[in-house]
Amino acid sequence: MGGWMFESLQHLINGFAVAGTIQNLSYCLLGAFVGTVIGVLPGIGPIAGIALLIPATYGLNATSAIIMLSGIYYGAMYGGSTTSILLNVPGETASVITCIDGYRMAQKGRAGQALAICAIGSFIAGTIAIFGLVFLAPPLADAALAFGPPEFFSLMVLGFIVLSNVTGKSLLKSLMMAVFGLIIGTIGLDPVAGDARFTYGSVSLLSGIEFVAVAIGLFGIGEILTNVSQPSELLDQKVIKPRLRELYPSLQDLKKSIGAIIRGTGIGFGVGLVPGPAPVIATYASYMTERKISKHPEEFGKGAIEGVAGPESANNAACQAAFIPLFVLGIPFAPPTAILLGALLIHGVSPGPLMIGQHPELFWGVVASMYIGNLILLVLNLPLVPLFANILRIPKRILLPLVILFCITGMFTVNNSIFDIWMILLFGVLGFLMRKWAYEGAPLLLALVLGPKLETAFRQSLMISRGDFGVFINRPISMVFLLATVIFLVFPIFKALFKKIRQGQISGA
């Protein structure tokens, strides 16, 4: 039983050797720093941030590229917590929960402690989570070898349904966005037969719609346009300035938080393995748990440190756990990991069950660098908090145009194509309209990235079964996924019906 565990530890040590080279350390550092800045900046979040910096990794080998991009990912998570605490504005969706108690702590003059506990909690969560990865990834990869095209197809469908269920308020609208994304994903070359589809002679469209353009457009430009469309009073904000000597939590703080951190890690890791926007669910679940089991529930909402420590740890654990389905199955379940998948493909690495065996230095190098990244965030970013706070004080009027310039420039560097700039404008307007009319962007982006895989799995499954649709149901793993899909589809309808019946009973009686 211990055989593969020992081997995994061996690989992990090798991974540290890979991640610990001066080169890769610098990329990790750069990524973490840039990521934090991106997380702190308004109008751009981890999704657009990672997408924008992919071209900067073109000259690097795959391992270094992913190390840097992953650094941006959790750097942005940390930056997002910073704006939540100092500004009561979530830097990205997973930091919404941190606003609740984090901002209250800041208002009471405890901003430093809140920020410190975020970093410490994330670090501890990351340390524990890495062991989870070490022990779970190889056996999961082995299990995934039994996956064939039908299993991949059903799992991806499940992932879409769960994501659409959890994101936004309307399952129907999210599903529409997913299908829309799948359709525009078919533009370009057919992944199985290689014929051109929907290109109508345009050379630019031959390679399909660039997912980086959609990411930057929907999540970058779209967000900025939404900001711009709000009345100008909202453009200026008040920032709380943390004092440097406060950046150390007291022993009492630590004692209070450690339970929340451990629990948050467990919750986050479990949720991270499951399809869906894991960090968001994880933070919410952790906050609810902490409030329920706390001896002083009335403190929550008024600056309870557990309300910050738990969710932040859960967030970090979920982000790390999300790497498992990404690398083991090649299926990302949330937009940031979808972008990372795109980056991997650009660098010629196709994640999947075989990858861990064939490219151990990539997987374990990235896992080790995640740990190093957590360490860097703890040690380096905390003292830099005043710098980030000052960035926040730059008026939005100046920051937003800078971000636009950065977006347009960054987009151009991907393909050197003006067509891509038109694309980000188009999807920027689309993103703005989607925010206005309550449609979610995550399913669209995920569909765009996964579309070719989904289609390939679909057609291959039918080729295997010679046209028999039963292939999806006759294979047990695939059937389990499809059953789960049906449950997730039907559940909201039952919930709504149940609510109506109950309301009818109350008003009737």
Add this chain to the structure above:
Amino acid sequence: MKKGEIFSALVLFLFGAATVILSSKMEIGTFRKAGTGMFPFFLGILLMVLSGSLLLKIFFKNKKAPNDDESEIEAPEAKKQLVLFLCALVLTALFFDKLGYPLTSFLLMLSLLRILGIKQWGINILISAVAAAGSYFLFVQVLNIPMPKGWIGI
């Protein structure tokens, strides 16, 4: 909000229909050997079904509570700001090649800062110049990424 919902659902419905029509012109093939057009064909049908359901849902909700008026309070200055902002972006895309990167980025910053309310030209020009020069230096000199030169030749 409701007008937007109806409009968007209709547009998506038509998009689905267009997908169905266009993909039926491609080889659909059989289930045993799916052709290029099969996947988009079924996706188009699915989108039509979903958006049709949404339209029906809106229609029935409308019937039950017709007084449910969700009018939006939109400041007209904010709307103007947004339109001007978009115009600046479109102009940038149009002239990116011709004017070259440094000049375009300078003009872009200049116009966006003005649109967002920086009224003093001195500060505006200073920030725009620094931003344009800085990004030129970073991308073209340091990162060695080719940017359009325009007729100025930079």
